[in-house]
Amino acid sequence: MADSDDFGTDPQREADYALIEAGSRTLRTPVPGVAGEDDVPRRPADPELDRALHAVEEELLGRWPETRLEPSLDRMTALMDILGEPQRSYPAIHITGTNGKTSTARMIERLLLAFDLRTGRYTSPHVQSVTERISLDGAPVSAERFIETYHDLQPYVGMVDGSQPHRMSFFEVITAMAYAAFADAPVDVAVVEVGMGGSWDATNVVDGQVAVVTPVALDHTDRLGGTTGEIAGEKAGIIKKDATAVLAAQPADAAQVLLARSVEVDATVAREGLEFGVLRREVAVGGQLLTLRGLGGEYDQVFLPLHGEHQAHNAVLALAAVEAFFGIGSTHERTLDIDTVRTAFAAVTSPGRLEIVRRSPTVVLDAAHNPAGARAAAAAVGEAFDFTHLVGVVGPSGDKDVRGLLEAFEPVLAEVVVTRNSTHRAMDVDELAALAVEVFGEDRVQVEPRLDDALEAAIALADDEGAYSGAGVLVTGSVITVGEARLLLGGK
Structure with a gap:
């Protein structure tokens, strides 16, 4: 979803x-x-490859669409079990929220790459090609790899289809493809964006050691709830036991729900405006120049080639998430290498x-x-x-x-x-x-x-x-x- x-x-x-x-x-x-x-790919120039990719897309499109929600992880859990739990073969940073998830995921990915980690990124929806949803080392998987991954999983998806009340959905199958591709690579860390909500989202078979929540606002109210607090209750489901919850500034009712969930599962909490935040920002040619306060200290002269105050807040959220992933926080008074951070943010696209x-x-x-x-x-x-x-x-x-x-x-x-x-x-x-x-x-x-x-x-x-x-x-x-x-x- x-x-x-x-x-x-x-x-x-x-x-x-x-x-x-x-x-x-x-x-x-x-x-x-x-x-x-x-890194937004064209369709393949090879007509045969293009037809093969189109055939895979058609098969996926014949399943439940992303707009149809059935609140259960049974199908995903069953498939992951058959595949040998690929989503548990690497650590993950899991991202939910209403707006800014994809941009934040791309920033997190760029920071991890700059620190020489091999990354897998799963985001949705795609802008032009379905292959964009699954990225390795900062680039969408090739059409060939997307097709191969689909065909590798197809028999096992069929087994789950036959054993469950409903067939697997479009989003569930592609999520499983991402988890399998990341395990096959293999990646050092997966950056996973939730589709819709959190608790029942297909991505939530992964246990993110860092759970990131971008600002919660009213959207999908027919499925997630009519208030930001109700919506936050669904999104809070990605915060798992002993994880670190990195929270953007939130409406009061959403913040209360997210904090309550964090206490319930004994998660460490880092909040924008308290443990981290944007100290200064200046409009610059092609983007903005930022001074950010992370969990371990201050980062100045950070150029971000994206426009808008909201992207500055996405940037500090991404920074705090990566610091948390590396174990930097209140008990570790150190920062990430500033030159590496600057290089990473300067390379961000969205x-x-x-x-x-x-x-x-x-x-x-x-x-x-x-x-x-x-x-x-x-x-x-x-x-x-x-x-x-x-x-x-x-x-x-x-x-x-x-x-x-x-x-x-x-x-x-x-x-x-x-x-x-x-x-x-x-x-x-x-x-x-x-x-x-x-x-x-x-x-x-x-x-x-x-x-x-x-x-x-x-x-x-x-x-x-x-x-x-x-x-x-x-x-x-x-x-x-x-x-x-x-x-x-x-x-x-």
Whole structure:
């Protein structure tokens, strides 16, 4: 279950996505150093390999989608038992929360790599290729390895399917593939992002010696609860006995629940704002310059090539998690090597998170899909960019708080082009337009049902304002929308 937008689970979307990749015009002015030069892979150039990967995806898509939740770890436990408990062959850092999980996971991974550890990273959803979900040493596994891992597990998955009331889901099978791939590598440490919630999430067959909780906010309220405290109760399930719980700043009710769980299982607690925190941050060219207080001391002159205050908080959360993994805390008055920390953070990327993919006019992608994420993105746009006229391209999923998302972006968007991505979960464009008119006013809303047309319309609106006068485009509302836009705009 993916805690961000669920991605890659709809056969119709897969067909539409193939059409986007094969036939749509590319709307791109090349930008050295931005989209196209990170670890988001293209589909294989070899037609036979591409067909084989597509066949695996089709088989996975025939299972329960990520949006369907059955609160049980029985299937995952059964499969792990058959496979010989691969998830217990390496230590793990387990990450839950509402927003910021993927960025935090990527920062943790980069820090561990800088300290010469072999890493496995499991994140969801993917931006463009399903292979992104399973990374080894900072790069997505190859299509060949993804296919091989799937076929290696297929007979055992079939055994579990036949012994349980329900077949294994899309997310459960890929989670098992990640755990098996990490054991086969083998990795020194796994960085594992929860899909949805925590207690019943398929990833929770792993016992993370460090449990990280990013800020808890309202999302998936129909499944996780109607308050941040209730949602935190589900997410607290990843905090295991004798682990270290590294907690971002939380709403009061969520903090209380997380602390109670930590006491219950005798976990050590490190809290942002008390044991660690962001001391200073300055906007810099291409990102921000940070001074962070970790569990062992102060780290200054840390350049992070990501925008926004929320990313600074993700960075210190990642730093504290890695310190905890290495045993640094209140009883160990030492810090990690500062030069290594600086090198690691300077190499961080997070595709689809305030990512520039085009210039003249500047086009920025951000996967914000709930009000809390939208507020963070809106503040970061205002801080990091000198836009005088920003046009939004918004294509959310219908099961989100879309009004709240639009209201969060309204102060920074001069105009908005409402559209939809190719998944069946996309919000109906007419319903979205009606909401947008209520929030923005009729004169500021344009409707373009096709995403490629919406991008062209937004770029034209920005061009009308003059590329050199500070006009730009922000594409947002869903990871799916951002992934499809990234492809249309020429990203990998």
